[in-house]
Amino acid sequence: MAETSNNRLKGFVGLVLFGPLVIAVMAILAMIMGAGAGWIAGLIFPQVFENLSDLVFTEEVPAWQIGAMLGFIATFLRVSFPRRR
Numbered sequence: 001m002a003e004t005s006n007n008r009l010k011g012f013v014g015l016v017l018f019g020p021l022v023i024a025v026m027a028i029l030a031m032i033m034g035a036g037a038g039w040i041a042g043l044i045f046p047q048v049f050e051n052l053s054d055l056v057f058t059e060e061v062p063a064w065q066i067g068a069m070l071g072f073i074a075t076f077l078r079v080s081f082p083r084r085r
Helices: 002-044 046-057 063-080
Strands: none
Touching: 002 046, 002 063, 046 063
8 A cells, every 4th residue: 555655656746747848848849840830831821921910919920930839829728728528
C-alpha cells in the first residue's frame, strides 16, 4: 500500500513538473507551423490578410505573424478545453 502511494506521488510530481514544459513545447511547435501556414496563405491570398490585419490590428501585420499568433493561441485553447466524448 505504501508503494502505491509513493507511485502516485511520483506521478503527480512528474505531471506538475513536466506538464507545463510539454505544453510549452507543443505551443512553440504549433506557433512555428502556424507561421509557415500563414506565410504560404499570405502568398496565395495577400489581399485577405491585408484586409484582416487592417480590420483587427489597424495596421499592416505580416501573414506569417498572424499565423504564428493563431497557432500559439490555438494550442493553449486545445489543451485548456479538452474534448469530452
